[in-house]
Amino acid sequence: MPSALITGITGQDGSYLAELLLEKGYDVHGLVRRASTEKFERIDHLKDRITLHQADLLDERSLRDALRAAKPDEVYNLAAMSFVAVSWIQPTLTAEFTGVSVTRMLEAVRETCPEARFYQASSSEMFGKVLETPQTETTPFYPRSPYGVAKVYGHHITVNYRESYDMFATSGILFNHESPRRGLEFVTRKITWHAAAIKAGKRDELALGNLDAKRDWGFAKDYVEAMWLMLQHDKPDDFVIATGETNTVRKCVEVAFDEAGLDWEKHVRLDPAFLRPAEVDLLVGDPAKAKQELGWEPKTSFEELIRLMVRSDLELLGA
Known part of the structure; x- marks a missing residue:
């Protein structure tokens, strides 16, 4: 039974991804922050089938402890300060959670389970003031919000760890994806x-x-399938996931x-x-590479x- 650890498992994407991995026979683990009010409504129906670990993206030791306990074959790093508008109100915290925390996560994986395959949730907000349309994997980034800037950092540090430490680290540049579970x-x-x-x-x-x-805009349930396909690919790479419309x-x-x-x-x-x-x-994204190499397209x-x-x-x- 393969195992996977999902950060941000209580979010929209995390809940759909957990469902998908359970369907595929995975042992699913999730990271949750300790909080005075726990928000687990998106995964309430899964709680007896998954294992939750308390950890914080700002605390690298807690990440290492969770990884040692979960022993994952795959790590999906979905957690972030994910609302663009709030990133203007809390730009420094956004930089820590959405940017620097990716380094903490990569370091923790490198130290505890270097063979694990790592997925980083990149974002179309990295393109910002777009320099070409549609946007592809090679379109230059021009972020227009603290959130977009932090995601660019997370994206590039993932590429750096892939190239410097020969880690299977991949990024999905996902365009807007929605669902009834959206905030x-x-x-x-x-x-x-x-x-x-x-x-x-x-x-x-x-x-x-x-x-x-x-x-x-696409459907989150379709998009988490692309995340999984990226980690089944024969080599780590970056992919735009979008509808093209x-x-x-x-x-x-x-x-x-x-x-x-x-x-x-x-x-x-x-x-x-x-x-x-x-x-x-x-x-607007061009998902041609994902279709050609992963066999993925939105349904x-x-x-x-x-x-x-x-x-x-x-x-x-x-x-």
Whole structure:
């Protein structure tokens, strides 16, 4: 039975990845931070089938202890301060959690289980002010947020450990990926939840920032399969994981409110407070390399994704 350790197992991607690995017969371990309020709702249905270890990305010793206990064949480093807007409010903490902690994790793996295959969650936010469209594995990085900058550090340090220590260390440059498990602070889930809440009579309006911002949105459940495939590949490498299609925030609103049976223009207002200090205008990835080398491609369309999220939120709110 192969074993895997997932940091960020309580998050959207971590929960879907844990499900996938359990289906494939893995012994699944997860890292969780000790906190006064534990948030395990995304993995409640898995808790009797996985092993959780308390550790902190800011404490390298705790990472080494967890790795020694888990003895993983594969390590998926998904944990990060993952919300771009908050990275402007807490830029130093974002640098520690999302950037420097990758070095701590790599060092801990190198010292305790150097043969383990390592996956680093890189991000399309590294491209930021894009220098070419669509973005590929060779597109230069131009991050436009503290989060994006920290992810660039995490990406490059992973490449450095791969090349310097001959570690099987790979990075997935994932474009936006959503699901019913997405946090309410992220724009897609904010939209689908509000559409459901307005339908249920629990809210009257939805305030948004830039409706013209374009993103390449996919389904998280499809994307975690790409993570697994990267660690089954014959050599460590970096891959863009995306749909290759772009949609606007406005299109997301239109689809979500249509699924809820509402006229979006009667309920959505623009609020400058939600505009970013430096906006990323157009992120769209080219997943050709992942398709060619990993045999991966997305299974779920953007419209299918938004509609299934709205249906989930309607059910959640009893609408």
